Amino acid sequence: MSNSSNDVLMPQELIDSNEKKKAEQQQKENEEKRKQALEEQKKIQQHNEAEKLRLVQYRQHQAELLQKQKNEKEEKELAKQARLRKIEEDKKRAEEERLRQIELQKIREKEQLARYRQLQSQKYHQTSTQQQYRKHSDGRYYDDQYGGYGDYN
Secondary structure (H helix, E strand, O other): OOOHHHHHHHHHHHHHHHHHHHHHHHHHHHHHHHHHHHHHHHHHHHHHHHHHHHHHHHHHHHHOOOOHHHHHHHHHHHHHHHHHHHHHHHHHHHHHHHHHHHHHHHHHHHHHHHHHHHHHHHHHHHHHHHHHHHEEOOOOOEOOOOOEEEOOO
């Protein structure tokens, strides 16, 4: 009987040994699956971090482009304002020069008129003097204005 109980135990030990092997195999497979899952999770996390980094870099690049465009626009606006200011200053200078030329022309005209009047006065004075005192053949002058002879030497 002891043999038969050994025979019975023997298959039980075999069953236990097989179950133990299956359990160990299952544990190894589970451990391997867990490692693979961790590696996969790590890869996904790295991928997500890389995507976040790319997104941050993209947004940063977009912000830089926007700032660059804004700066260029401001520079163009400042240049435009500077050109307009220069045009206005040039117009103002031209208007001031035109007014100065008008004033100079008025002064020249007044001076010319004064010279003309002076010349006219001198001519009148010379002609009136010449007409007023005509020299006679005997050396005396005749006064046309008052009549009569006189010696005006």
